[in-house]
Amino acid sequence: DIQMTQSPSSLSASVGDRVTITCQASQDISNYLNWYQQKPGKAPKLLIYDASNLETGVPSRFSGSGSGTDFTFTISSLQPEDIATYYCQQYDNLQYTFGQGTKLEIK
Amino acid sequence: EVQLVESGGGLVQPGRSLRLSCAASGFTFDDYAMHWVRQAPGKGLEWVSGISWNSGSIGYADSVKGRFTISRDNAKNSLYLQMNSLRAEDTALYYCAKDMGQWLGGSSFDYWGQGTLVTVSS
Numbered sequence: 001d002i003q004m005t006q007s008p009s010s011l012s013a014s015v016g017d018r019v020t021i022t023c024q025a026s027q028d029i030s031n032y033l034n035w036y037q038q039k040p041g042k043a044p045k046l047l048i049y050d051a052s053n054l055e056t057g058v059p060s061r062f063s064g065s066g067s068g069t070d071f072t073f074t075i076s077s078l079q080p081e082d083i084a085t086y087y088c089q090q091y092d093n094l095q096y097t098f099g100q101g102t103k104l105e106i107k
Numbered sequence: 108e109v110q111l112v113e114s115g116g117g118l119v120q121p122g123r124s125l126r127l128s129c130a131a132s133g134f135t136f137d138d139y140a141m142h143w144v145r146q147a148p149g150k151g152l153e154w155v156s157g158i159s160w161n162s163g164s165i166g167y168a169d170s171v172k173g174r175f176t177i178s179r180d181n182a183k184n185s186l187y188l189q190m191n192s193l194r195a196e197d198t199a200l201y202y203c204a205k206d207m208g209q210w211l212g213g214s215s216f217d218y219w220g221q222g223t224l225v226t227v228s229s
Contacts, residue, residue, distance in 0.1 A: 001169070034215040036152075043202055043219035044144075044152065055217065087152055094166035094211050096142070096154035 002026050002092050006099025012107045019075040021102045023088035028068050032091050035064055035073045038101075039084045047086075048073065080106060109133040109218045111203045116223030119193055127223055129186040129203030134218075137161075137181035140206035142216060143188050145199035145225075155201070156188065160209040171197075193227045200224050 003026040013019050023033065031051040036044040046055045048064035051071060061076045075082055083106055088099040115127040127143070142157040156167045156177040165177060176189040186203055200222040208214035 032213070036216075038152075043221055044216075045219070046215055046217050049207065049215040049217075089152075089154075089215070091212055091214065094157070094164070095168070096157070096166075098152040098154065101151045 001095055002029060002090055002097055004088055004090055004097050004099040006088050006102060008102060009100060010103045010105070012105045013078050014107045015078055015080060017078045019078050019082075019104065021073045021086055021088075023066075023071045023073070023099050025069045025071075025090055029090045029092055031067045033064075033066065033071045034089045034091075035062075036087045036089060037082075037084045038087065044087065078104075078106075109205065111205060111218060111220035113201060113203050113220045113223035116201065116225045118226045118228065120229050121194060121227055123193055124189070124191045125193060125225060127188040127190065127201055127203075127225070129220060131184045131186065131203075131205070134205070136179075136184040138209060140164075140209055140211055140214070141179060141186045142204045142206060143177065143186075144202045144204050144216070144219075145197075146202070146222075147196075147199040150199075153199075157206070157211045158186070159211050164211045166211050190225070193225075195227050198225060198227045 005024045033051045035048040038044040085101045110132045112130045140159045143155040158177045174192045178187045202222045203220040204216035205218040
């Protein structure tokens, strides 16, 4: 099974900062990588699909890149409402795996 | 508006069974694959099972294979998860999620329900 290594596990940043989260797959997954945001007490929300495509309605400060085994999720200018836990997720051969999550806090 | 409403959770003893349901509305249910994803208290997300639009393709996480069965009734716009031989480690909030595509293995989860809590304890 493909393993996903997401880092960091937690992150503290200031409003306006550029924030980057990485996700590494244990083998080549092409661009089959999604990013989700989960706010406390809420269901996850899809932000980025197929590594770099912005889901409809998601602010453009969110972006994703990468292919193969290494992927990056970026918030270009952190806003207070971005406080949440972020997860990467891969899909391969009828198996879906989430990263461990990155808890983002405001400094 | 897409809505996914889970039900059927509750407190159950180890070794017993439980059946979860997910009622879907606001989209053409039989055009999309569907999934169950769970989250143990204070933990991350874990994919449990998925089913293609026509039930022709089904997948399970290794942790539930042989114990859980996913199914769907397109006439009733409903998704189900039959959970047998429940263990303490199955305790979690179970989410129903809609796939962006028809088949498993090539898409993402674009809508989620609010979840139903399953607690396995004696």
